[in-house]
Amino acid sequence: MSERRRKHWGWGYEDEQPSPAQLRAQAEAISGYLGLGSIDVEQPVPLERASLPAPRVTPPRALAPICLTDAHARASHALGKSYRDVVRGLRGHFEHAPDFVATPREERDVESLLEWCCAEGVAAIPYGGGTSVVGGVEPRVPARCNGAISIDLREMGAVLQVDEVSRAAEIQAGASGPALERELSEHGLTLRHFPQSFELSTLGGWIATRAGGHFATLATHIDDLVESVRAITPSGAWQSRRLPGSGAGPSPDRMLIGSEGILGVLTSAWVRVQRRPTHRAQAAVRLDGWTRGAECVREIAQSGLHPSNCRLLDAAEAALNGAGDGRNATLMLGFESFEHPVDAAIDRALSICASHGWQWDSVQRRGAENGDERAGGALSSWREAFIRAPYLRDTLVAMGVITETFETAITWERFSSFYAETMSAARRAVSEVTGAECGSQRGQARVTCRLTHVYPDGAALYFTVLAPGRRGEEIEQWDEIKRAVSDVLLAEGGTITHHHAVGRDHRPWYDRQRPDLFAAALEGAKAAVDPAGVMNPGALIGAPV
Ligand SMILES: Cc1cc2nc3c(=O)[nH]c(=O)nc-3n(C[C@H](O)[C@H](O)[C@H](O)COP(=O)(O)OP(=O)(O)OC[C@H]3O[C@@H](n4cnc5c(N)ncnc54)[C@H](O)[C@@H]3O)c2cc1C
Known part of the structure; x- marks a missing residue:
């Protein structure tokens, strides 16, 4: 049976790559929107012509049956999915490809792989869906390592058991979003964790990076959905007890949540699941003015x-997402519940919006009694754009457009000045680096912003940059923009990441953000479970690479 292969660069599968004619049509539409004039769409370098370093190590005989050494496996595990990764992938540059890719079938395989890595001084990079946007899976490791392998959990992706009484499920770390939701749906349950990378990312990756789902409030971070975790470290298994809550010292789960592969390989977790929602109400609300919009969101x-x-x-x-005409800020407001109607909740939230002068055309309501009414207009355009975005990004990259995001969070009392400083730093950096006029609506370059998650004490801001790049220099151009905005958002009191994790790319700012004593404590924990220092070296802590 032929297996569906992931693209060796960019997002998705080989059979989803648009044809040259489709690419051209997409590119012309984007070019018209940005006013780029005539554009040249670069074709990806075929795998046969890609540059891969010679492997430094080969799989030991006992593990060979679960190891892949071919060019496709090595190239497709060499990079994550950030803008700089997609550019390098398109051009066939896989400088730090793993020496081979291991695909363990069971925990015993993981143990054997880690034993071998420790004995040989080879770095072990846990790999889920490879959707990291911070260099988390790139085998860029210190010179002391004799090689680097990716440990891809794809073969360990089953839902092992469902406890319907406690509403929890034990799921293997390699389960992708669609796979685990498919199995849970047979029980009428859902994990209800939907990051934008849902299609390809995995439970293990979500836990390792403290991922954020697309719901705005309450249990949307994977942190709150984890009941217990199991990991294989080079020193043995780390398994916490299943508990709804516990005051017994610092949490062993919380130590693994966000550990980014530096402590061990997460193999499974018990997660909290829920009944599937049946009641929904949503509205797209318009207001003239971002700051006034943010004040209203704070009140909600x-x-x-x-x-x-x-x-x-x-x-x-x-406007970019088809959810507005470019004159008004838009609030996507929604409520859902599996248990009770949410009409009263949305009506109350809309009355808060009305008190701030907001307007909306209609409220879409769906409940057990009034069937499956599909969202239309701005709401469905926005959802469609949200799902399509990762695919579209590959086209933008092929057009030479710098297309990347950065995300952060800040408390409400600093929100206005933080937003103003960060936005103006981003626009200034984009203009200086690309030479393009940069505004919100005018010019060939755009920096836009949305609030993705809101809390009683603050919000997460998510910025998108679109700008014409100079072919061959786009990565340096993006790095310069990223450096400038990261310096400002850190100086203004924000975090270098709200949900994208640290990896290798955020190290310069994370190292300034986290307390030094915390770093020393984390180093101590790592030394206890990974004395040979083979687990994802260079990510999160230790000497940057
Ligand atoms: C288009 C796009 C949209 C995105 N949207 C979101 C979003 O909405 N919310 C969000 O939070 N993030 C988002 N991300 C970032 C990324 O999808 C998340 O960080 C995700 O959690 C990574 O999961 P993964 O399975 O792909 O992990 P990978 O990319 O494979 O790995 C990420 C990190 O986790 C470690 N890791 C992976 N699996 C394991 C394991 N089993 N044991 C130990 N360590 C492991 C890796 O070593 C690496 O350090 C997005 C990325 C893209 C490209």
């Missing part, structure tokens, strides 16, 4: 209403 976030969606898009972001 502090009202105790807990919307499932409360995404504020600035006017340009709304």
